[in-house]
Amino acid sequence: MPPARCPALFIAAPASGQGKTTVTAALARLFKRQGKRVRVFKTGPDYLDPQILAQASGAPVAPLDLWMAGESYCRQRLHEAAREADLILVEGAMGLHDGEPSSADLAARFDIPLAVVMDVKGMAQTAGAVMAGLAAFRRDVRFAGLIANGCATARHRELIASALPAQFPLLATLPRDPALALPERHLGLVQANEIESELEARFEAGADALQAAGFLTALDALEVTFAAPQNALPIPAATLAGHTVAIARDAAFSFIYQANLDLLEALGASLVFFSPLADTRLPACDALWLPGGYPELHAEALSINHAMKSAIRTFFDAGKPMLAECGGLLYSLETLTDVEDRPHAMLGLLPGAGALRGCQGMQTAPLPEGEIRGHAHHRSRTNGTPTPISVGRRQRHPAPGEAIYRERRLTATYLHLFFPDNPDAVAALFARHPVCDTPSSETLDHAAR
Template sequence: MTAHDSSRARGRSDRDAGQGPTRAACPAVFIAAPASGQGKTTVTAALARMLRNQGKVVRVFKTGPDYLDPLVLAQASGRPVDQLDLWMAGEAYCRQRLFDAALEANLILVEGAMGLFDGEPSSADLAALFDLPLVIVMDVKGMAQTAAALVAGLASFRDDIRIAGLIANACGSQRHRELIDAALPSAIPLLAAVARDADLALPERHLGLVQAEEIREDLETRFEAGARVLEAEGLAEALLQLPPVTFSAPQMEATEALSSLQPSLAGQTIAVARDAAFSFIYQANLDLLERMGATLRFFSPLSDKGLPPCDALWLPGGYPELHAAPLAANTSMQDDIRRFYAADKPILAECGGMLYCLETLTDVDDRTHAMLGLLSGHGAMRGRRGCQGMQTAELPEGPVRGHAHHRSVAEGTPAPIAHGRRQRHPAPGEAIYRQRRLTASYLHLFFPDNPAAVACLFGQGPVPACPTIDTEESNGCD
């Protein structure tokens, strides 16, 4: 048994015996970059596939409120991918996920968001908190020694982070690689150089990567090609030789608080829309609903004729603007959802789900289609300009943290019951609507932030009294 295996066994033993706090050790790497668009997800997915092909257990996490990258990374690694975000999820949640992963993994990968120091909290904050060594992925096209200077600057910007090496992406030649390698500080090795190759890059559209389910076979080809490149570079050996990172379980209070909520949705069946039009779903949200006793039934508003038997309905975000015509054509599903609404059953509609609830939706080709009409108003795409940012949904059931990310606008909607509270700005955020038991907003909620509020939102009890209505209009843009 290796030292790593022994550590994992001790972690399992401590946890099973009910002893606390427990610890588990595992090699772990934080994949970061100086900016967006450097190839972090492409490299992380290729690395995960390479390790999987070698028979290793690799657990991957994504920093921030991202739906699309985790689906790609889950396909590459063969295991679920959770989001880690210190503001939205909290330290205890992130610590628990990393601790659980360390009990089973040979290597943990955490992919960052934006640039290393961007955001509050930033990728650097998360890496520093859990002492994760950083691997910088940088697109080096058009530079050589300057790439080394940028990495050196990242390494010296804060004294609580440590950079384990550089992966030079879009490297032009062997000579290009040599120039970068020679200029790097001695403490920061060049771990790999990935040649410029359009066949390795992941396809994108207006809200980010194309959904994994739509291009599964194409992704497989790209994963395998990237895995071969990184394997030839000897990257797995370099990362697995890094000193293990020790993760401790969170304090018992957090676990006990969740345990007390476990029966709160017992006996409730929640129908969850999940298809090409509605797929922006945190796995953590599904896990929480099931831990609170709910039974989940997935269905497709695109192809199913009606709802499955259920007590509550969740219409998450996604790409209804790309599928507005078939959504409008499925009138039997629309009629079934309208009857569900008229029966005063709980419905949560987030972003794309809210657009589906409006009277009409004008799609990306400027064609207008009839939607559910549960909420007055009309949705339309508005080109490249969009709204995004972290916000707290001020629901009558209680505050729930989440985020907004959309390139559409909803007009002619009723007066909201509240607005989202922005993370760092005093202006009102996204409007929150409540009609009968329908709750609709552009906000995507992270359920583990406030399980009690979520249980009340989907439960069958009386609707909480609404707060004072703030009728100041806001489109939620920062």
């Protein structure tokens, strides 16, 4: 397939908390309201930022990660986007050079020019020094310029612009305005569906500020050539044809990659959604997926929905396939302590209790069905859980990763799995009948692992 050309910009920063998502969302909205087709991607594993960016751009937002998804996956998604879009935006993760692979690695691999978002509160000419340092750190990335966030006055802007190296223009400034910032909580940004109308006002205000700064002409010279992968991603066999997978999706369970849904459908599965918070019965289904989310914020409502808990227990007792990730794992335990330190009864499919704490990292899940790459990002811990059948293998550290539990056909773990990494293993996880030995956690000696 021939290469495709499209203007593209990579939104990066020297650190977290500089306003990357605010700026990316404002850019997406600015160009969307000009009638442009905008495709946005998010670097690395993330559920919350993509929700925000999807609302701002009006199109689904996919993760790009050279380790979790692989270069061929990233290349194919960018090539597909370039064939249909008028603009591609990629939001980075953490600081530009943080992580392995980093945002800089991704930008360099696909030669996407970088716009650095910097919170300039409390600095002026130093912004120029930071930009010069970022540019000098490695030579294989190209910079479009600086977006100064939190710029106080016209004089503040002048001081920053005067100190920038000649090759790094000041693309735009955003004022110090609480109306532009996006609301946050303990795992990051507040979910988009909780504050849709509020977000709309923030998107429009941000777009207005960027338009006033002249950003509509800033991308004229930023066209990028996106080549298709040498070998297109294989189309998986429809091994789940005739299967229905029920997926929990509501305010408590919403950490779902669109790529995972697409993969299940490519495997032939029919997808139905239900709410453990509001519904009283499961939809007719062959397999069940309880994804991550915020069950700790809704523990009481989950606890008192006895009809739904009974329906899921009956499904579990029937030996049908279930996957419970992070928040789904917490829901599967006996109790969950909420943010106000009150314990609530959960499903009781696994022994143990959950409470708030923190952990994160990229890991591979070694399952009986095959290895699947994913990540952990949670602010909770468990205790009293059974012996796991295996533990996650960290990307670059020898310490054991997250525990993986198996009871009957339930697979439960803190890991969020990226289904496209291993379609065959995902198909086996959700198949009506086990296709490999899936021992109960009680039969395995974890100490020997």
